[in-house]
Amino acid sequence: MYSFKNDYSEGAHPRILNALLETNLVQDEGYGEDRYSKEAMELIKEKIRNHDVDIHFISGGTQTNLIAISAFLRPHEAAIAVSSGHILGHETGAIEATGHKILSVEGKDGKLSPADLQGVLDGHPDEHMVKPKLVYISNSTEIGSIYSKSELQELHDFCQRNQLILYMDGARLGSALCSEENDLHLSDLPNLVDAFYIGGTKNGALIGEALVICRDSLKEDFRYHIKQKGALLAKGRLMGIQFFELFRDNLFFDLATHANQMAGRIKDELEKAEVKFLTHSPSNQIFPILPNAVITELQSNYAFHVWEKVDSDSSAIRLVTSWATSEEEVISFIEELKRELI
Amino acid sequence: MYSFKNDYSEGAHPRILNALLETNLVQDEGYGEDRYSKEAMELIKEKIRNHDVDIHFISGGTQTNLIAISAFLRPHEAAIAVSSGHILGHETGAIEATGHKILSVEGKDGKLSPADLQGVLDGHPDEHMVKPKLVYISNSTEIGSIYSKSELQELHDFCQRNQLILYMDGARLGSALCSEENDLHLSDLPNLVDAFYIGGTKNGALIGEALVICRDSLKEDFRYHIKQKGALLAKGRLMGIQFFELFRDNLFFDLATHANQMAGRIKDELEKAEVKFLTHSPSNQIFPILPNAVITELQSNYAFHVWEKVDSDSSAIRLVTSWATSEEEVISFIEELKRELI
Amino acid sequence: MYSFKNDYSEGAHPRILNALLETNLVQDEGYGEDRYSKEAMELIKEKIRNHDVDIHFISGGTQTNLIAISAFLRPHEAAIAVSSGHILGHETGAIEATGHKILSVEGKDGKLSPADLQGVLDGHPDEHMVKPKLVYISNSTEIGSIYSKSELQELHDFCQRNQLILYMDGARLGSALCSEENDLHLSDLPNLVDAFYIGGTKNGALIGEALVICRDSLKEDFRYHIKQKGALLAKGRLMGIQFFELFRDNLFFDLATHANQMAGRIKDELEKAEVKFLTHSPSNQIFPILPNAVITELQSNYAFHVWEKVDSDSSAIRLVTSWATSEEEVISFIEELKRELI
Amino acid sequence: MYSFKNDYSEGAHPRILNALLETNLVQDEGYGEDRYSKEAMELIKEKIRNHDVDIHFISGGTQTNLIAISAFLRPHEAAIAVSSGHILGHETGAIEATGHKILSVEGKDGKLSPADLQGVLDGHPDEHMVKPKLVYISNSTEIGSIYSKSELQELHDFCQRNQLILYMDGARLGSALCSEENDLHLSDLPNLVDAFYIGGTKNGALIGEALVICRDSLKEDFRYHIKQKGALLAKGRLMGIQFFELFRDNLFFDLATHANQMAGRIKDELEKAEVKFLTHSPSNQIFPILPNAVITELQSNYAFHVWEKVDSDSSAIRLVTSWATSEEEVISFIEELKRELI
Known part of the structure; x- marks a missing residue:
């Protein structure tokens, strides 16, 4: 997890x-x-x-x-x-x-x-x-x-x-x-x-x-x-x-830049998959709107907040990255996202 | 210092x-x-x-x-x-x-x-x-x-x-x-x-x-x-x-015991030198009453609070020890105290 | 006034x-x-x-x-x-x-x-x-x-x-x-x-x-x-x-009843004149919506709060009556209202 | 009372x-x-x-x-x-x-x-x-x-x-x-x-x-x-x-003057009787020290605060006068005091 x-x-x-x-x-x-x-x-x-x-x-x-x-x-x-x-x-x-x-x-x-x-x-x-x-x-x-x-x-x-x-x-x-x-x-x-x-x-x-x-x-x-x-x-x-x-x-700026980049990587992939977002957020928090079934799948390996219900089938989640976010984990997460969204 | x-x-x-x-x-x-x-x-x-x-x-x-x-x-x-x-x-x-x-x-x-x-x-x-x-x-x-x-x-x-x-x-x-x-x-x-x-x-x-x-x-x-x-x-x-x-x-008790022992060492020596104390304090804070001249001398090598004036010639000081107090420094301090008080 | x-x-x-x-x-x-x-x-x-x-x-x-x-x-x-x-x-x-x-x-x-x-x-x-x-x-x-x-x-x-x-x-x-x-x-x-x-x-x-x-x-x-x-x-x-x-x-209830009756008298007349109200208020405060011109006229003889703008031509006012409200003044006010609204 | x-x-x-x-x-x-x-x-x-x-x-x-x-x-x-x-x-x-x-x-x-x-x-x-x-x-x-x-x-x-x-x-x-x-x-x-x-x-x-x-x-x-x-x-x-x-x-000053005068009348008589006071108070509150027996007697006709114990036999009481204090009541009180203190 x-x-x-x-x-x-x-x-x-x-x-x-x-x-x-x-x-x-x-x-x-x-x-x-x-x-x-x-x-x-x-x-x-x-x-x-x-x-x-x-x-x-x-x-x-x-x-x-x-x-x-x-x-x-x-x-x-x-x-x-x-x-x-x-x-x-x-x-x-x-x-x-x-x-x-x-x-x-x-x-x-x-x-x-x-x-x-x-x-x-x-x-x-x-x-x-x-x-x-x-x-x-x-x-x-x-x-x-x-x-x-x-x-x-x-x-x-x-x-x-x-x-x-x-x-x-x-x-x-x-x-x-x-x-x-x-x-x-x-x-x-x-x-x-x-x-x-x-x-x-x-x-x-x-x-x-x-x-x-x-x-x-x-x-x-x-x-x-x-x-x-x-x-x-x-x-x-x-x-x-x-x-x-x-x-x-x-160091302060390097750490923040890393956090932003990790969020950006996920965001870019989601945008490619034509996922919509609850808000425009160019920082270390992103709020993609995903099908509830995908969210449930993701939850077996990843922890994140389900932010709000969007409609009967989908919800926005909040993904937060930080100075400590592992690039490998981001890559794995993106892989899993791709699998789920296709 | x-x-x-x-x-x-x-x-x-x-x-x-x-x-x-x-x-x-x-x-x-x-x-x-x-x-x-x-x-x-x-x-x-x-x-x-x-x-x-x-x-x-x-x-x-x-x-x-x-x-x-x-x-x-x-x-x-x-x-x-x-x-x-x-x-x-x-x-x-x-x-x-x-x-x-x-x-x-x-x-x-x-x-x-x-x-x-x-x-x-x-x-x-x-x-x-x-x-x-x-x-x-x-x-x-x-x-x-x-x-x-x-x-x-x-x-x-x-x-x-x-x-x-x-x-x-x-x-x-x-x-x-x-x-x-x-x-x-x-x-x-x-x-x-x-x-x-x-x-x-x-x-x-x-x-x-x-x-x-x-x-x-x-x-x-x-x-x-x-x-x-x-x-x-x-x-x-x-x-x-x-x-x-x-x-x-x-560990919690070992550290406190060390602090008390360090204060106790100083206290014992001061009592031998017939120094009086402002209060009876069997813990890591002691309040000896010293001649002002001695206090001034001590201050060139040691930092401590001058707690209160006792009479025109002497004051009580507060000495606090801790888990980190060095035994060597306590010994040196006692040596200096002895020199000053004799 | x-x-x-x-x-x-x-x-x-x-x-x-x-x-x-x-x-x-x-x-x-x-x-x-x-x-x-x-x-x-x-x-x-x-x-x-x-x-x-x-x-x-x-x-x-x-x-x-x-x-x-x-x-x-x-x-x-x-x-x-x-x-x-x-x-x-x-x-x-x-x-x-x-x-x-x-x-x-x-x-x-x-x-x-x-x-x-x-x-x-x-x-x-x-x-x-x-x-x-x-x-x-x-x-x-x-x-x-x-x-x-x-x-x-x-x-x-x-x-x-x-x-x-x-x-x-x-x-x-x-x-x-x-x-x-x-x-x-x-x-x-x-x-x-x-x-x-x-x-x-x-x-x-x-x-x-x-x-x-x-x-x-x-x-x-x-x-x-x-x-x-x-x-x-x-x-x-x-x-x-x-x-x-x-x-x-x-006495407490008599005074309140008087206040309500005075508001009710004004309200009844306004309703007859097909004036709308901001809220349904069966008590001593009423909020009729009046043409701004009428409000201005009323203000030369009566003091009251203009509660809120309703549209470009009209606003709601607040009329409050009390135990002390004079029946004669209410009658005069109604008369003036009728004159203004016709 | x-x-x-x-x-x-x-x-x-x-x-x-x-x-x-x-x-x-x-x-x-x-x-x-x-x-x-x-x-x-x-x-x-x-x-x-x-x-x-x-x-x-x-x-x-x-x-x-x-x-x-x-x-x-x-x-x-x-x-x-x-x-x-x-x-x-x-x-x-x-x-x-x-x-x-x-x-x-x-x-x-x-x-x-x-x-x-x-x-x-x-x-x-x-x-x-x-x-x-x-x-x-x-x-x-x-x-x-x-x-x-x-x-x-x-x-x-x-x-x-x-x-x-x-x-x-x-x-x-x-x-x-x-x-x-x-x-x-x-x-x-x-x-x-x-x-x-x-x-x-x-x-x-x-x-x-x-x-x-x-x-x-x-x-x-x-x-x-x-x-x-x-x-x-x-x-x-x-x-x-x-x-x-x-x-x-x-009016404000007349009322205060009356209050002070009423206290002063009582105070003067008490001083004549060599009663001591807890404090020097040239205003509408006085604090005479009276024998406890006298205090008890006074309490059957007068209400006042017993302020503090002075010694085993006597206490200070607080007497407060005001704009409303009746001159007749003050006179009666003084008479009673005199009776008690002689």
Whole structure:
């Protein structure tokens, strides 16, 4: 049984484990004030070509989202998210647990547009309703789509004009930036969003996301919020060492590129077989629509999510690849797919 | 410069890193539903000789405290803690951030007694005040003292009679249980407290505490709370593998014993030199009172916390040892201490 | 300018002010433990023919909703509401501010059905999502519709089977129960819902809602929650005296009947003129669809909300009547309407 | 049985009820946007000789405290209060329920000094602890003492230098300002504190406190916070009308003066009889220490709180007078006291 269920089924890239081994018995400061964390922050600042940002390492995506959003908002302010947004339906009300409503917008292809945001603002004119303040987007999105530079520029401009904070969930930012269709560079982000995070967990790390705060007014006292939410790890070096390893050369991007290529290989073959897809997703998640009988066959050797029923005979499945996805297994899977589909 | 500042200055015990390496590329379920986590839970249940408990792995102490306490209490209920309790002054208001007041009690030697609790109950008779509900203790305490079995039995009995929840923070439970003065066994705990955690971070793990919920009424839906607070790690195996390694034989206790022995060596020598201590601490933290001049000298080669001023000429320092403390460094430190104190 | 904007544009029914005057200088206990509050509770228990309920007087609807819902739910549990529900869009995120997500359901005619609830349960299977636990309905609804006894019975049965709490917002319960189409009796409610409130503010009182808690497990320590949210009025008698006056005879129902009759008079005339309505509303709120030109004319003498655009030429307006609505003004308004519509 | 238990045992001053009667059937806007509320705000601005403040009417003291403090603070920031402070022990954890810790300081005579505050700041140096940000004081205090102008000036200066917010709970501000020992004028307050409230409930109103926000940065969006906490009354006019009546001439001060005089009369006689007091309290609350036998005798005709045991034979009681306290009852009480004490 080989799994395409998600991008966190294995441990860490071997280079990361090796880095942990090599530094293991060196004594250093706790709570992320160690040399490895500091060096990793510097490396990331160089990669994004901006030294005015603040960087914090936080253990996971939900943790990062809830700390950032609750730190950025006053009690009466709300977040806006597309209806498929991770914070809306897959974080057990973590944002609401910090006191903030999330306003859901239908959006398109898992993405938000200025017109969506204008609609929310129009519907929230006074103090009898929450005040929409933070725009939550993810890149790549929950359904594998990515934002183009111009789409992001438009969102940025709208948010600026309307005093909104633009926040990007980058759990799969590596995959987005390494997509063949991508025209964004990591260094564009500080100019386009107020804060974002670079996902480590789903791109080769054991644990850890790098939150990058770009807007000055959002930086103050941020470590207090991390600590208050229980996320200031005593051995913060665990994350520093990993991000150092991911960014000391091109490893972060190489791993994401591999993930995308593996998904792309499967996608290409499916397209050849004239299989349709639920969404257009040029990243490491694809959602082919297959006959139910084929799905059942595949399930005897492969693990994956059946995403949704499409009609009485077919369903969309979700296939996720990662830095760890084996090329051999992809080839075998394609072979089996071909057999099933012919 | 050698550090006695804390017990989280290094990475993990080599056996733990090795276990991570060996399992690294095995695919398994996310969110702590992997085989390693499940096996580690079984091992711990065997060690505590109780299979009716629920066990959850959570990344750190503050995280564990805030999730457990906020899950166990209704909105109007409060925790009680001794004034030196970690949740009171060293967690950035994490418990209050979940909505709950902590009632501070002076206590004695860092510990609470039934008389302390009775005083709190007497002072909170009606709905104009919070309702005291959960008793927070730590073992070993913030100042290195430990609870005897009879002390814990008395607290347990008082809590039972008064419908109070007894919760033990075990960030340094290994050190407490391996203390020469200890008369508690790990398997006593499910009979004496309603929930407790076994600290991994300060006893050889990279990250992770094992929360053990003993009282049935506190178990329901607990994973929802972990997820909502952002603490359900995608790669939960990271903690499962570590706790499996710590408990598959005696490693957890061996590491704590080493830590205690290292502190004990220093303590014995200081006592021979008639040095006084701020508190009686038979665990891996000791608080000798030294002349300020000696402290200054020591600081050129050793890192440690100056805990508090005692009089114009002397201060108490905190020395912490761990599984990683080098015997050679302890010997050197003792030599230097002797030179300074004569 | 006469206002049909809402049912809280005036003070209190004269009998209520008179009751305040007559009792004014009598000394009594604070915080709702006065004789008037206790007597009012007894009266209400008699009217609902159930002495096993707990009753609490709370100043307003949002206050009552947020106290009740946050007291009833554990942190990971969520409320379900129809998309037009007051708690969803008109209470500034008050429920979320206490930590709980509200799951929005489209519903029909402002009402929820068991099928709606089943859909929510199906979509929330595990700990990665909130746990749906409380069903919020209002009667009459935000758009003036009312629940029939059989509809409520079905919801009740569904909730019982699925361990859900059924909570009814009764800001306009008087109007619902006095509707010509109503087949519910006040005394049916304790058998059909777990908690509900009887709205005073919109039915003749200066301030105050009477929360009735029917399910035993929801009663414990409830006054703590009222106090913690700042709603335990020092002069709780202010609400006790008013509810005593409303329920010592039939005043509460007489006032609601008057409000309904005034709306009914306008509605009848509009129907004769073949005006369409946005919704079927047999209570004190009606939503006729009028040509925009007519609306503009009406606005020179009458205040009301323009509810929503229907097409390029017409909009729905909301007309609200109350205990204080003057029959003469209603007659004048009808006259003007007739002139405009012919 | 006559009660000296508190200053909220009766309804409202007759002029206030009369004002409610006279305006009762006038239609006006809801949610505090009516003419009465607006006029009352203007009157208060004139009395404090400052038109740059924002004023909001809120139903009670706990409600006002929790809305203001939670609106003013970011999540990691804490309030500081003297150990007898109302928010610490008598509001059921209302502040903590909004997420904020309150740091308790011993203080002196129920009051805080700059030295107390400096101690708190020194003890909270970094992100492992909450950040002290708001200083909560009350005037008069819980034990009847009052702040002098110079004491308040010193607190103000300290807060300015240390970026702290100075907030005054004025539940009994009338009594403080009308004390014979007072040297503060209402119009001094906007220069000395960042926000304060003028208590109505304990000085002649049925309900209502007037929150005055002086510092510009604390004003933004404040009505959202009132609404979110359930405190934006639909019939906000109820409070506007009352404050208009209290401030359209000198009524507010006359009522407080009467309360103080009644307490003063009792105090003078007790001092003649060489009775000692628990605290020096030149306001409407006094705390004489009486033999337990005398207390028992008094209790057959009078209601009051026995505050605390002083020694085996005597206790301090709390006597509270108000705008409604009858001079005849005070005379009778004094007569009885004299009989008992001779």
